Amino acid sequence: MELKIISPQEGGFVKEIQWNNEELKAEISEKMQDYKNLVFTEETIKEAKKDRANLNKLKNAFEDERKRIKRQCMAPYERFEAQVKELIGLIEEPIRLIDAQIKEVEEQKRQEKRKGIEELFGSIGFQNFVTLDMVFDEKWLNASVPMSKIEEQMKSRMYEIGNGIMTIRNLPEFSFEAMEVYKKTLDLPQAIREGQRLSEIQKKKAAYEEEQRRMAEEEKARKQEEEAEKASVNQQEEKHPEAVEEREELVEQPEKIVRLDFRVWGTREQLLALRNYMKDNHLKFGKVE
Structure with missing residues (x-):
């Protein structure tokens, strides 16, 4: 099956449109010289408008002829283009059908591989709060990634999570809260930041409570002093x-x-x-x- 161009053959296409280009170019250039140094006045403005109309008419005549020649040159190509697109449409229909079946088969393989990955995940021994979705990598479903590679990556991730747990347990404060964040996100830096945030809040709270206690003691001492002074004055007044x-x-x-x-x-x-x-x-x- 081969596309053959019967007519025109190679070299039979129009390579040049021959017309009196040079003759018109010389004639028009000479006439245009008359306008370069021409100055119109209020008395001659009517002539200026007439000349402008004639020049526009000449320009439009050339444009109309250019468009006519272009349509003639493009007509056979446009018919050829439409015919080729019709053939391509006939070819694309089975391509779409085949592509759909290929995708269906590949999707079945991906689903089967995912089941194998789920079974592998269950046998690795991840921490009880870790789910497959938390460590899953879409690249694992590619046919080019063997199960042995997936197992290696899973074990590496499990050990990494174990190290993260040990790090959080050694935090001086709020390790429980940090661990709760880690269990949800498996993001060690985020979990540590949460522990630090809570620690800062605790320090601020302790400082605030100490300040409130100090102010309360000062207020109590002031009132006692006022009451003592008042009692002293009352005694003097009685005497x-x-x-x-x-x-x-x-x-x-x-x-x-x-x-x-x-x-x-x-x-x-x-x-x-x-x-x-x-x-x-x-x-x-x-x-x-």
Whole structure:
């Protein structure tokens, strides 16, 4: 079965379209020279439009002829192209049927090989949380990959997982949480990062709780001190009620200058300090008769 070109034979195709190209080129070039230095004015604009229309008409005439010749040259090729495509369509139909059957057979082989891989996985002795899907490689289903190679890769992966388990168990903190992540992902770096993340949270929590405890103790001490001061003031007021009245009077009239007679009990140093305080604040004072 061979495709034979009967007509035209090799060398029979049109190699050149002969026409008066040079003659027209010379004639048009000479006429176009007239337009290069031509300047149109408002009075001659009507002539300019007329010349433009004539030039466009000439250009369109050449374009129309070019398209006509192209259609003539392409017509036999387009018929030939359509005929060849029709033949290709007849050939492609059985190709599709054969291809579908080949794919079906290959898929059956892949399914059979997957069953063998499942059986091999069960005999390797993987950790109980590891499933076939977690370690499966699609390349294993290729016909070019022997079962011996798959077994080798499975065992290597099993040992790798075992080393990962040992690494996680040796973590100082949150090894359980990290192990849970590893069981789901088999991603050792991710599991370690999870343990570290939880450790950082724990440290921050401990620091926060210590700060809260310290603040609570400080608040408790402050309240106790306030209560002690309050109790001391109450005792003084019970012993010297006139001091309370005097203090209330000062609070009620802070802007007025008033006279206050009172007695003070204290050590010599305290009384001297009180006198100095009144002097420094320009308070007038004297002996009570």
